[in-house]
Amino acid sequence: MVASVTNRGGSAAAIQHHYDVSNEFYTLWLDSSLTYSSGLWDSPTLDDDLETAQQRKIDWHLNASGATTGKRLLDIGCGWGALMQRHINSDPHNHATGLTLSHNQYLHIRALNIPNIQVCEESWIVHQPTTPYDAIISIGAFEHFAQPGASLEEKVSVYREFFSRCQEWLKPKGKLSLQTIAYGSLNAEDKNVFTQTEIFPDSELPRPGEIFMASDGLFEIKTYRNDRLHYGKTCDLWLKNLRRQKLLIIEQFGEELYLKYEQYLKLAVAGFYFGQILLLRLEMQSLAK
Ligand SMILES: C[S@@+](CC[C@H](N)C(=O)[O-])C[C@H]1O[C@@H](n2cnc3c(N)ncnc32)[C@H](O)[C@@H]1O
DSSP states (O other): OOOOGGGBOOOHHHHHHHHTSOHHHHHTTSOTTOOOSOOOOSSTTOOSOHHHHHHHHHHHHHHHTTTTTOSEEEEESOTTSHHHHHHHHHOTTOEEEEEOSOHHHHHHHHHHOOTTEEEEOSOGGGOOOSSOEEEEEEESOGGGSBOTTOOHHHHHHHHHHHHHHHHHHEEEEEEEEEEEEEESSOOSTTOOGGGSTTTSTTOOOOOHHHHHHHHTTTEEEEEEEEOHHHHHHHHHHHHHHHHHTHHHHHHHHOHHHHHHHHHHHHHHHHHHHTTSEEEEEEEEEEOOO
């Protein structure tokens, strides 16, 4: 089943609505690596700082995807490039290609001018690599792939197209490490501001079963983790940073934007803590011979 273009969410305009507020805005409340996804803690008390948890998350994905032993990495939804930089810093012979739909993120990575990092302002839908990748990582982008209101069949179809492309682009037995928010006890019907037009227009979360259905026969799921409390903690730390910078944010970007993000982060903290939404990390190995 091939997804029609109309089934796909996350248009460039919708992504830019969110990520292109301005790089300065995000530097005021994300950690110093500008990582915009859940951190990873290794103790039940989650007492490391945000920087440490973000580095641990990046290293988890580099390991899970096999990028630590391979060279050529594809980062689908590369944000401001922290993961690609870590890959190159660990070995200057490594190579990373990043895809983003955000113009500001694209310009930011280009300006870093790091040899062996290539950034493309394009969707995975149009990506056409010339040589296979050793490893693929996608963190926090999958949430943008399906459209709000899409049926189960439409969602699985888009996700299957994504997994097929990843399989095609990987060397045989290559690995994909995926991180995404997913629906827990929340239904698409009773969405809150978290998935509404205000913050994330044109986005829809997967259900865990949809990921399993869509990747069936293409990838073996070797590890499946639900770290929803880790994302709750991450959003809580972002909220504290945001509140600490309240005056500056209001002065530079206006009260409306401040209140929108404060509300979004408050709802996200509660959503993850109460299990309405989940945070999945999956280590997946291609079944292609
Ligand atoms: C929440 S950010 C996560 C960024 C980064 N992975 C991180 O952890 O900090 C989502 C990223 O996915 C990208 N994205 C969303 N839809 C995409 C698509 N269809 N193709 C490529 N990138 C996409 C956005 O441009 C953005 O860079």
